[in-house]
Amino acid sequence: MASSIRVRATSSGDITEVQALIQHPMDTGLVKDSKGELIPAHFIQQLRFECNGKDVFVADWGTAVSKDPYVKFSFKGAKKGDEIKISWTDNKGGSDTTTAKIA
């Protein structure tokens, strides 16, 4: 089953650039659906990137992050072929994780 996380990790020299796009509704809890009822809040709260056994980036997100959220960052100390583990948890206890090789 395709994971909800799409990752692109490319390294040039010592710097690895990581881009992630995650399929998630990121509902704010302030929106009414077509029948007029409030759609309950459902958003990713924490997104964690680990590489070579240590956190390289941790995101704490609120309801203001866009639907299908995107994030880009870079870090040092990894090389081509290393693996990055990405995992997220949302306010309903949902979660997903995936790994990606640095190209």
Add this chain to the structure above:
Amino acid sequence: MKARSVLLLGSLGAALIAFALASPGVIAADMVDPVADAKAFQNFFFQKFPNVKHEDFVNGPYSMNEDMKRQWQEKEEFPPYEFALEAGKEMFSTPFKNGKTYADCFPNGGIGIRQNYPYFDTGEGKVITLELALNRCREANGEAPYSYVKDEMASLTAYMAYTSRGKPMEIKIPDDPRALAAFENGKRYFYTRRGQMNFSCASCHVQSPGERIRAETLAPALGILNAMPIYRSEWSGMGTTSRRFVTCNSQTRAVPLEPQSDEYRDVEYFLSYVANGLPISGPGARP
């Protein structure tokens, strides 16, 4: 004389706004000449926006506004239609119950052919769009057709458009009076005013591209379908050409026609033909 302020006023619901639009045109000759029409159509936009590169017109509102173009390019690094594209690729290769796949229905296995759609089927004597061909392929293989305005159709056309990215639009009009009639019917639909707002497609996309109608920057009509299907932030989802036509109609308070009805297929034929030579840029992301 551009009726810019009237356009901005345009949505108070009263049909009492009369436009006196002087328009560049003489009374149409009765002979249909698509080649001349396409030339005139392209020149109109090339002269109206001399500093827009010709192939940039396919980027819709982003060819008209630098700040928006920068936001769009940033999003294109990891575009929101990524999921639809991958879903489309997967669906395209998943065999039907009878073992066949979409590749068996299309020339070249369906890869890199989007720029030739819509085409005029001389056998049937009508315009066949990519969306119609996809549903026909499904029905021919015992599968239920998809809705023309929902995600599945958008994912399929997104993948097929992606395989044609960069290829120039290449629409042919066979020497068949019915094809010329379809082209003319599409042109008529494009310029006809409808809905209580009394707008035609041209009112927005020919008279005032680059300007805003309320909050949206209007795309130029030239190459407006080259990026289809599009992920629209406003819909927070994918939109096929059919969905765009239907929503445009209701925004002018005209009751939309059935998706893939004659007028819609013909206007897609007209708009694609006059954009011949401009690159396919689908799937696209739009505000």
Add this chain to the structure above:
Amino acid sequence: MTTTTRPHPTRRLILQGAASVALLGLGNLPLAPARAAANDKYPEEAFRQKSEADAIKSLYGKTAEPSDKVKLDAPEIAENGGVVPISVTTTLDKVTSISLFVAENPNALAASYRIPDGTIPAVANRLKMARTTKLTAIVEADGKLYSATKEVKVTVGGCGG
């Protein structure tokens, strides 16, 4: 994997919803008590604050001073309030955290990123904005807070009727 389609809230409803609603209905609250300073715990308390000042105090417990070493890149006019591309970079060193605050949103704190050492102090993301607003980026470097601010105009997309 076909995408499931559920009743589609139009984006305009989101903007109107965000703008007009007073009562805030945040999701269920995890039980763990939220501690003030930014640490590995999800700063629940900070995300619940309405105003920017309260959110900053709850997240960092101190105030920030503007600095030109924090570069905040955001559009002048957002193409769509639901998807606004924003990026922050800084030349400061020993950066431990970068956070973004959207003043006019129901909750000011939008996102907060923890930057372990070895990670470049920069981030790009896409945020939602309810209406034209002040956007503030705060960088925590060597225990002190530095900020940059920009105004982003947001129009309600879509043509009525």
Add this chain to the structure above:
Amino acid sequence: MKRSLSLAMLLALSLAPSARAANEADYKAAYAAAEAASKEAAGMRNQWTVTASALAAAKKAADGGDFDRAVAAAREAEALAKASIFQAVSEKEAWKAMEIR
């Protein structure tokens, strides 16, 4: 070629409502006329969304027994339908003036 589209609609919309309170018979007549015009507009594939909503409002008001409002809404629906017919007829030729040549 200047069209007096708006003028025709202006006149059509300002029909004077009848003096005494409307009753069901008035409503039925007004609704029938509106529905006929609306069907004609649909037949020309140029129906307006507001015509349909005015017709629905008329029916709703009539169901609620408020025939004054029902007749007014039916008349408005008829006027809108007629305006959309006028638009379709005039546009048969008018579109050529906007064509890029």
